[in-house]
Amino acid sequence: MSEVEFEPQHPRLFIPNCLSLQECRELEFIHKSCCTVGYRPNVFSTTLSHLIATNSSHFIIPFVPIRERLKEKLEEFFKCEYELFIEFTGLISWSKGASIGWHSDDNRPYLKQRHFSAVCYLNTYGNDFSGGLFHFQDGEPASIMPKAGDVVMYTADEHNIHSVDEITEGERLTLALWFSRDGSHDEDIKLISLLSQHLLHGSMADTYLPLPASSNMYWFSQDQASDYQFGFNICWARLRVLGYEVYISQDSSCESDVSELLVKPVRLVRGDESLDLEFVNILHALQVVHFYCWKGSALQTKVSNIDTKLVKLTDIQREKISGLNSVLLNDDAFASRVFCGMTSNRNGCNCFDSTGVVAAVAAWEEYVSMLSKQTHLQLPYWKMHESIYNVQLAE
Secondary structure (H helix, E strand, O other): OOOEEOOOOOOEEEEOOOOOHHHHHHHHHHHHHHOEEOOOOOEEEEEHHHHHHOOOHHHHOOHHHHHHHHHHHHHHHOOOOOOOEEEEEEEEEEEOOOOEEEEOOOOOHHHOOOOEEEEEEOOOEOOOEEEOOEEEOOOOOOEEOOOOOOEEEEEOOHHHOEEEOOEEEEEEEEEEEEEEOOHHHOHHHHHHHHHHHHHOOOOHHHOOOOOOOOHHHHEEOOOOOOOOOOOEEHHHHHHHHOOOEEEEOOOOOOOOOHHHHHOOOEEEEEOOEEEOOOEOOHHHHHHHHHHHHHHHHHHHHHOOOOOOOEEEOOHHHHHHHHHHHHHHOOOHHHHHHHHOOOOOOHHHOOOOOHHHHHHHHHHHHHHHHHHHHHHHHHHHHHHHHOOOOOOOOOO
């Protein structure tokens, strides 16, 4: 199916397969290993500013060519070349129970700077989630059945009022961008300022190990309250639904402050065994595990010479893990309802392949080091032009 344009009174453009499956999977990896609780019930988000704040600024690099491509397509279709600024870029996932009624994307006074919208679907209806169909109130297409790689673009005003059905199973993942004619809302200028401050005193070697944000940003409950008596920590929960538990080897108890627990070194556990490998913190472990989920088959060629060690848990260690779970997960079934996808076993990542995980540690470090190097090399050009773009650097 080729690009489809629709009538002038409802200006919108549908582009199938605009993003490659590889791009979709890479952004899925970034979101599931970095996201925080979102702006609506059962919604989770990853913003570019959050990536910078959590020592993961290198993950901006995969967004750059996609943002450029979408902006070019949108400006061409709406005939506004060189007029637009990207106002917001974010990964947004909707889990079971999430929905939104009829609205336009500029329907609040503080959103009037938004003139155009682009929604990129990163996974597929019927395979990865059910429910979550996108509907326009008037005009064609009346509905969109999301498929990984497809993009819909439209004006953010009352000409394109739309809604999203409730998610009934799985997790619906999108890349959302809003565009503005108002340069004072240019996202790039703000991001470059944050990047400059963040990378000013750091070297490439110490800028790719993630550092969790405040604990309430990762705490999910039904009513979105930060009450640690109810709900769960989404980092712990995402590991749990993939079949892993977490053991903190340093002295800590279930009475410890949750923010303190997030920054302690951790080990991955499956059943009665622990991987004899320490991660810097929970985000480090989460990124490596989701990298393994993303690259699992490609890592198989690298595991033959890897020596891994699994250690039997003691009763005291098992008791400690149970205590941490009672604080950070509370309700296992609730976490599973929120995060278990319809294809949770994709790439076989729901198994404790210890050699695969160890291979993923080295591959993840190589990947993020490469992105970090690109960020450091391109930042001077971004600062000069006050724009984040794909700099063509000499080899």
